[in-house]
Amino acid sequence: MTGNSLIQETLQKPQAPPVLRRGATVLVRWREASVLIVAIAMAVYFRASADAFLTHDNLRNIAQATAPAAIVAVGIVLLLVSGEIDLSVGVVAALAPFLVHYAVDLYGIPVLPAFLLAFASAAVIGFCNGVIVTKLKVPSLVATLGSFYLLLGILLTTSHAYPAQIPEAAQGRIRLIFGAADWSSLIWCLGVVAVFQVVLTRTRWGLHTISVGGNLIGATEAGIRVNRIKIGNFMLASMLGALAGLLEAFRINSIDPNIGGGTALTFTAISAAVIGGTALAGGSGTVIGALLGALILAELQNGFNLIGVSANPFNIILGAAILLSMIANQYLSRLRRSGGV
Amino acid sequence: MSTVLQVEHVAKRFGALTALRDVNLRLEKGEVLGLIGDNGAGKSTLIKTLCGFHRPDEGRLLVNGDEVVLHSVDHARSLGIDTVYQGLALINELSVYHNMFLNRELRIGPLLNNRAMRRLAREHLSSIGVNIPDVTAEVAKLSGGQRQAVAVARAVFSDAKILLLDEPLAAMGAKEGTLILDLIRDLKDRGDVSVIIIAHNYAQVLDVCDRVNLLQHGAITFDRPTAETSLEELTELVVAEYRDRHRSR
Numbered sequence: 001m002t003g004n005s006l007i008q009e010t011l012q013k014p015q016a017p018p019v020l021r022r023g024a025t026v027l028v029r030w031r032e033a034s035v036l037i038v039a040i041a042m043a044v045y046f047r048a049s050a051d052a053f054l055t056h057d058n059l060r061n062i063a064q065a066t067a068p069a070a071i072v073a074v075g076i077v078l079l080l081v082s083g084e085i086d087l088s089v090g091v092v093a094a095l096a097p098f099l100v101h102y103a104v105d106l107y108g109i110p111v112l113p114a115f116l117l118a119f120a121s122a123a124v125i126g127f128c129n130g131v132i133v134t135k136l137k138v139p140s141l142v143a144t145l146g147s148f149y150l151l152l153g154i155l156l157t158t159s160h161a162y163p164a165q166i167p168e169a170a171q172g173r174i175r176l177i178f179g180a181a182d183w184s185s186l187i188w189c190l191g192v193v194a195v196f197q198v199v200l201t202r203t204r205w206g207l208h209t210i211s212v213g214g215n216l217i218g219a220t221e222a223g224i225r226v227n228r229i230k231i232g233n234f235m236l237a238s239m240l241g242a243l244a245g246l247l248e249a250f251r252i253n254s255i256d257p258n259i260g261g262g263t264a265l266t267f268t269a270i271s272a273a274v275i276g277g278t279a280l281a282g283g284s285g286t287v288i289g290a291l292l293g294a295l296i297l298a299e300l301q302n303g304f305n306l307i308g309v310s311a312n313p314f315n316i317i318l319g320a321a322i323l324l325s326m327i328a329n330q331y332l333s334r335l336r337r338s339g340g341v
Numbered sequence: 342m343s344t345v346l347q348v349e350h351v352a353k354r355f356g357a358l359t360a361l362r363d364v365n366l367r368l369e370k371g372e373v374l375g376l377i378g379d380n381g382a383g384k385s386t387l388i389k390t391l392c393g394f395h396r397p398d399e400g401r402l403l404v405n406g407d408e409v410v411l412h413s414v415d416h417a418r419s420l421g422i423d424t425v426y427q428g429l430a431l432i433n434e435l436s437v438y439h440n441m442f443l444n445r446e447l448r449i450g451p452l453l454n455n456r457a458m459r460r461l462a463r464e465h466l467s468s469i470g471v472n473i474p475d476v477t478a479e480v481a482k483l484s485g486g487q488r489q490a491v492a493v494a495r496a497v498f499s500d501a502k503i504l505l506l507d508e509p510l511a512a513m514g515a516k517e518g519t520l521i522l523d524l525i526r527d528l529k530d531r532g533d534v535s536v537i538i539i540a541h542n543y544a545q546v547l548d549v550c551d552r553v554n555l556l557q558h559g560a561i562t563f564d565r566p567t568a569e570t571s572l573e574e575l576t577e578l579v580v581a582e583y584r585d586r587h588r589s590r
Contacts, residue, residue, distance in 0.1 A: 202453050204446050207439060214434040221394065221430035222443045223414035283434040 031277045031332065035292040035325075042296060046303035053306055060182050062298045064251060067185035068093070068244040070294035072269035073276070074196045075237030077290045080273060081200065082230050083213035083282030084133060084140040086237045088148040090266030092122050093245030095155050097166075097255040100246065102158070104167035111170045118246065119239050125151065126238030130231030148266075155257055164255040179247035188247055189291070192240065197287040209233060213282025241265075271318060272297055275325045296321070343370050344406065345535050346391070346422075346503055351400030352559070353386055360386040362559030364400070368503065371532040373525060375550035375567070376539045379579060382556045384539045385427060388507045391537070392424040393417030404503075415444075423501030427508050429492040433481035437473055438462035440480050441495050465498050466491075469524055486517030493521055497528065504528070506538040510545060522549050543575045557582060 046053040072089055079086050096118040103114035125147065132143045166175060179185045200206035211219040212226045220226050244265065249255045259265065274280070275296055276289025297318065304314055346368040353361040360383045368374050378384050389395045391402070393411035401408050404420050411417045414424075431440050438455075439446075441462040447454040462476045471490040473483070480488060489509060496504055506525075510518045526549060528534045540546050546553055547567050555563035555578055563578055 198452070202455075203451055204448065204453065207435065207446060207453065208444070210434050211432045211443065214432045215430070218426075218428060218430035218432055219443075221414065221424070221426050221428070223418060224444050225415075283432075 032286055032289045032292060035276055035289050039292050039296050042299045046299065050306035053303060062302050063183060063186040065298035065302060066294045067189035068248050068265060069268045069272050069297060070189045070291045071192050071240050071244040072265055073272040073290035073294050074192055074287050075240035076269050076273045077278050077285045077287050078209060078233040079237050080278045080280055081213045081282060081285040082209045082233050084230055086129060086234060087144040087266055088129065088151055089237050089241035090263060091148055091151045091155060092125055092238050092241035093265055094257055094259045095151055096122060096242035096245040097249035098155060098159055101164045101167055101255050104169055111174055119242055122238040122242035123235045126235035127231060130234035134227040134230050159257045161257055166250060166253055166255065175250045179250035185247045185251055193287055193291045200287050210283055268297060271322055274322055277329060279329055345370050347403040349401050351390060351397045353390055353395055353397050359559055364561055366554060366561055368535050368537060370535055372552060373529050373536045373538060373550045375546035375553040376537055376556060377546060377553060378556035379582060383559045384556055385507055388424060388505050388539065392422055392505055421502035423496045423499050424505040425492045425496045425507060425509055429488055431480045431488055431492060433479065435480060437476040437478055437480055437491055440491060441498060445499060466494055469494055470520060490520060493524060502534060504534055504536045506536060508539050510540055510542060525549050543572055547572060
């Protein structure tokens with residue numbers, strides 16, 4: 001059969017020594033491996049150049065920079081895998097703590113229902129994005145660019161672009177659980193990553209998400225409700241954005257309209273997803289990779305600070321990292337497809 | 342014999358384009374019906390109407406004598422109608438066994454039961470003589486014939502009672518084509534599965550089908566048991582259509 005002869009041909013091709021070949025196979029098959037190696041190499045490099053890099057306090061800094069980006073990136077991965085993107089998720093992150101603030105301080109709603117309200121609002125925003133993309137057939141890049149500005153406008157208008165205080169009722173234990181305790185946001189982040197790694201690789205939802213992004217017509221023909229999958233992923237991405245925003249607000253103990261109100265959080269998260277090995281074409285992606293991508297970005301920014309490089313060249317590194325990982329991704333997936341490894 | 346599927350005066354239009362004008366068709370239990378016709382005659386549209394993908398603009402469908410309005414592919418499946426599309430509806434990024442179980446996944450609680458799916462996919466493929474070296478391989482790595490075999494095996498595996506095959510032999514080498522034809526013969530022997538098969542190779546149609554229907558300009562214009570027709574007659578019918586078309590120009 002053709003499959004067998006293809007395998008035989010591959011076997012007969014001249015190959016690198018076994019150890020190298022096995023290493024290459026691991027790199028190509030387990031796509032997170034290459035990102036993990038970069039993350040470790042970077043830690044080794046910065047540890048060598050700055051003693052403070054691996055101290056307890058600095059690791060906490062890195063963890064706190066990684067967590068919100070990784071949480072948002074998980075949602076972005078789900079969307080990218082299903083063939084869509086969401087540019088508005090960062091502003092949802094900025095909006096969510098304001099919604100809690102408005103609900104508690106202006107309407108006297110208790111804290112936990114206010115939290116639920118914030119998540120529900122995020123879900124509704126995601127739902128609207130999803131409906132506009134799937135039913136009204138507006139490409140997600142444009143649709144969510146629109147909702148980005150719309151939400152940003154609502155946020156800046158209602159907050160008068162001023163930061164707000166964390167509601168008194170939400171201080172204390174609630175604040176500690178939701179981001180203020182040293183490792184709280186990292187624990188949330190690892191929980192989210194673990195859950196969605198399982199969702200993407202071990203559940204029907206994940207399988208259908210891959211199917212929708214990999215072959216939309218085929219998935220439809222197989223009876224998968226493709227719109228439901230896409231809309232669901234928009235809702236999840238939006239709610240993860242809200243979670244990241246709440247954690248950040250409680251951590252810095254202030255509700256800042258500029259946190260995701262700029263494009264920073266969204267773009268960092270997309271970068272993390274892409275560096276982690278998620279293709280924009282849909283059909284493939286990794287949640288753990290996105291976490292590692294976010295870690296690499298946090299390490300870079302933190303390490304540059306420590307060794308005294310100005311923040312300006314950081315963008316050069318970031319840009320190069322995105323381009324390189326996309327090129328590597330293309331090359332690796334072609335290799336994987338051709339059955340070479 | 343009982344009629345499992347009946348199509349009465351079905352029409353389907355896409356804007357100004359009339360794909361199906363007035364289709365009348367019946368499928369008996371255990372029968373293999375060959376559907377032939379020129380490109381653009383509406384064969385694929387008809388299949389997609391029968392499997393719940395398109396909703397007909399006019400006419401009605403009867404499944405086992407009961408009139409049904411198919412809301413979705415899922416709905417058609419729940420009535421025992423399954424399809425192998427020309428595009429195969431395989432997901433390149435997924436493994437063979439995940440494709441075999443696509444949208445019918447086995448689960449333990451919320452999690453996929455991959456082990457059971459792998460085992461069943463392996464067993465099923467080998468029981469029908471399809472040789473896929475590794476069911477965990479991505480479908481993208483398979484040859485055209487292997488992909489087709491996986492798609493047909495999936496539909497057979499789903500326990501469908503009415504199987505719609507849209508050009509299952511198109512991408513096949515001679516050996517793999519024989520495999521699919523054998524598969525269809527096995528189904529016929531089982532007696533409880535009825536098949537509609539679109540094909541361009543009339544010799545294969547005569548070989549495997551009980552009856553043949555010709556679709557022309559969105560309507561069935563010829564309906565005869567394969568025993569009462571011949572390769573010459575079928576070829577002549579289609580050639581005549583060409584001739585008429587050229588004359589009318």
